[in-house]
Amino acid sequence: MARKLLMLMHEMNERLQQESAKELLQFDVVLITTDSQQQQQSSSIISSTKHHGLEISRFCFANEEDFVESLQTNNVQLFLTSDKSEASQATQKGVLSALLDHQEASPPSDQLRIMFCEDAIIQPDTGPTPANREAIQGFAAQLGEIRRRFSLADSPLCFILVTAHGSKDSCASSLLTLRSSGISVDEAYCLAGAPRDPIMPLLQPHFTIRISFSDLEE
Amino acid sequence: MVKMSLDSVQVMSGQAKELKVAPSSNGDSRGSWEEKEEFHQDNLGLTTKPTPVTGRRARKVEGGVFFPKPENAVTIAVSTRVLFRTDREQKVFQQKGVEEYLRYQIEHENEPFAPGPAFPFVKALEAVNARLRELYPQSEELFDIVLVTYNHAHVGIRLINTINHHNLFIERFCMTGGSSPIGYLKAWHTNLYLSADSEKVREALAEGIAAATMFLPEKQTEVSESQLRVAFDGDAVLFSDESERIFKAHGLDKFFEHERDNEDTLLDHGPLKGFLEALGKLQKKFYAKGQRLNCPIRTYLVTARSAASSGIRALKTLRAWGLEIDEALFLAGAPKGPMLDKIRPHIYFDDQMFHVEGAAEMGTIAAHVPYGVAQKHNAKQNTSVGK
Secondary structure, three states: OHHHHHHHHHHHHHHHHHHOOOOOOOOOOEEEEOOHHHHHOHHHHHHHHHHOOOOOOEEEEOOOOOHHHHHHHOOOOOEEEOOHHHHHHHHHOOOOEEEOOOOOOOOOOOOEEEEEEEOOOOOHHHOOOHHHHHHHHHHHHHHHHHHHOOOOOOOOEEEEEEEOOOOHHHHHHHHHHHHHOOOOOOEEEEOOOOOOHHHHHHHOOOEEEEEOHHHOOO | OOOOOHHHHHHHOHHHHHHOOOOOOOOOOOOOHHHHHHHHHHHHHHOOOOOOOOOOOOOEEOOEEOOOOOOOOEEEEEOHHHHEEOHHHHHHHHHHOHHHHHHHHHHOOOOOOEEOOOHHHHHHHHHHHHHHHHHOOOOOOOEEEEEEEOOOHHHHHHHHHHHHHOOOOOOEEEEOOOOOOHHHHHHOOEEEEEEOOHHHHHHHHHOOOOEEEEOOOOOOOOOOOOOEEEEEOOEOOOEOOHHHHHHHHHHHHHHHHHHHHOOOOOOOEOOOHHHHHHHHHHHHHHHHOOOHHHOOEEEEEEEOOOOOOHHHHHHHHHHHOOOOOOEEEEOOOOOOHHHHHHHOOOEEEEOOHHHHHHHHHOOOOEEEOOOOOHHHHHHHOOOOOOO
């Protein structure tokens, strides 16, 4: 699953390069692991990734207590993991994280689909600190820039907005907030309380960024 | 042309004994059709309640906003081009491409669209919802109107602004940015899908979802604001196209023969039978509260079958399905236009473009159900009616 993701990002980097030889915006992938067993096999991990043709610029071996610091030192803007507790730890310390879900339906391999989900039920104490709003906004702006390099149709990158519980007006303000942060969404779904599970196989995101939109507001 | 109501059929022919007309769905026995019409006109004059602006929109239940669950509600999905008029924007898209189209939309974000052909229908659905909420405040058995479009989300703000401008109670929507919306229709148990795109409508029908292509009527006619009126053709809409096949292959005589021989065999169901059923369930909720005479939903069968012969099979089938239709109009081949003009339905479903176009010419809001054998004929004589 993550491998497909990496390949997609690699492809996107290539296309970005195609668009403009001086392209500075790129997806830079850092592989981080806190599993001590894996760390002992560090060299085999590195060669394995090379073997599979995965473009990874940096490897980082940390332990569970301070992996978030490693993330921060490496200027990681988005942390992808399938481990829920790791994700929430990172978020609490101000690093934007997203869960890689294990879905039955495999997402398309020709388009990276990023879902932004407005979660009306975010606890106030697990949100990112205000100081990091800038970081998130910066990341959003860069993502938006990358998207703009591609055309509207046939893009290798696609943004999806899903508002689960709010009314259409809250969806409208989410659209506007994202837009002012630089992200113009391609697909939008306002569920107004309808269950999300039946449409997940249709949405097919590679990962979901859960934010409350006050994170992006000034 | 014979105009008949369900009551009169029993009187006419001895053969109809098995029909057993139950306490008529039309309330107390009214004689001719003309009388009914007057009754309705009085009714219209009386109650044009201005829809209350406060308390009609997001209803609060226990601090949260109340939206019905898709499986409990009657879900009606409409596309942008039938709910609103987007002619100018369509032209931009066709002449200048998608990027220019989206730029145009964003530029005009604060200009609401004008109402489209499905707009009166949606307003009427909301009027019914208002009445249902009065009688059953906690029930989720309501109409749930969903906007399902393969428009790009860049148009989202303009659509939401337009919905607000027209005071529509649409909270759910789905902008797929180009991919097929059919999956979402299925996921949300859609009971009816209305679109301007006949391809999408065909796809939906193939998936078992009631669907129809809507066309803008050529002139504006007034429809009731307090009573939802839905009219259906019989064959290939409520019923299967089996009889039409016979008619097209072997002619009228064979058709009559076949109908006579099979009078006691039920017709198979057509694509819109489920929707009629859903309407019937909501109607019963009004009857249960003593609102039979004042029911804000009224259904019509407008068929070329004739009452004395082929029509009987249609009525028997409806009876056996447990479906009541308020008025059955057997035209025995006469043109449907004038009859529809009298009924003024918010929507009329027919499988033949010939009838849909004829109706639109007279100002009836007609929708084409591209189902059954008639479509092969339609392909040849398809003139595009203004959308």
